[in-house]
Amino acid sequence: RCMSRLLSAVESELQAGREKGDPTERELKVTLEDADLWRKFQHITNEMIVTKNGRRMFPVLKVSVSGLDPSSMYSFLLDFVPADTCRWKFVNGEGNLSACSGCSVGLKPGSGSCLFQIMLNSLHKYEPQLHIVCVGSRHRLVSNVSFKETQFIAVTAYQNEEITALKIKYNPFAKAFLDAKERICCITWLFW
Amino acid sequence: RCMSRLLSAVESELQAGREKGDPTERELKVTLEDADLWRKFQHITNEMIVTKNGRRMFPVLKVSVSGLDPSSMYSFLLDFVPADTCRWKFVNGEGNLSACSGCSVGLKPGSGSCLFQIMLNSLHKYEPQLHIVCVGSRHRLVSNVSFKETQFIAVTAYQNEEITALKIKYNPFAKAFLDAKERICCITWLFW
């Protein structure tokens, strides 16, 4: 079955805990950034384009972390957990995606932990998951969080035009298409 | 006196020593990359533009390091050591720089260790210096190297047009001016 790649990045902002540090990470807090934006996409079922050479995520997965020990070293690992066993299918012209029951494909579990060039199955739903590991003489898993808001269906082309519209509206790299839309509006208005 | 900034970067390639590592760094080797290119500039006295907001170095300071302990953490620090006490001055139209003796300006020592936005005195000569520090419960200075090939005079505008020509020839971001030169050659040739 088709396997494509999705470029992903974890951008994190570290906020040192209290001055003396907290070697136990008891008050660890991981917060999703741009949560409002993520929820806009989540509301209409988010999609992410995957390509052979890798594609950036938009919105970008960003978290801020507080409560770590400032004198320790940490690794941040990201993987994508299958959110269901369905192969999603585009039905009716209105652009809604619905789960196609009874055709569960043999899904591989998240391919371990890797920051870039992660293989995903197109038309399957994933939930990004973040691992925080304290690096030392022996590694210690500190946290293991994921956010429902960041779920998405991997696709090779957008299925829901509302998703396309949101991506164009908020991703500066799609500015060209935003301008095009505005020009069309303008022309329509002049014609009117 | 005028102080301007020079953006600098240390790009380094780490080559782990032998499999078992070398916690003593006894066989540490630091090699300057693009040494041939650096020597081309050195041969006619290199200049680097400094600006208020910072300017990249070209050539880029890159080193490859071998003989480190793969299980240790290292920091790479860069500073710029005054190479003499002269204020350099542009003399004769031929574009040569020569030292103006007897006007030594009070030079501050290298401003400690800082990777970006380093303040340099225009018209003074510097030699980049690299520090390698092993990060641990207490830091340990591992190495302290500099390369004569990378000496340069900080300037706010190029003084020697041969330097300008070399920068344009080898820096892809100055391609526009390379093309312009080629066009001029072409027009001259057509006219001829």
Next chain:
DNA sequence: ATCTTTCCCACCTAGGTGTGAACC
């Protein structure tokens, strides 16, 4: 036929060049 993937493209963002006029 239909669904899905791949490729090339125009059009952006983002930012690194030296130039030359203006400024001090």
Next chain:
DNA sequence: ATGGTTCACACCTAGGTGGGAAAG
């Protein structure tokens, strides 16, 4: 007048968008 600095600018590099045709 002279020497040095600053600024806006045209022109690049580098690479991220979705569209749409073509292919599978």
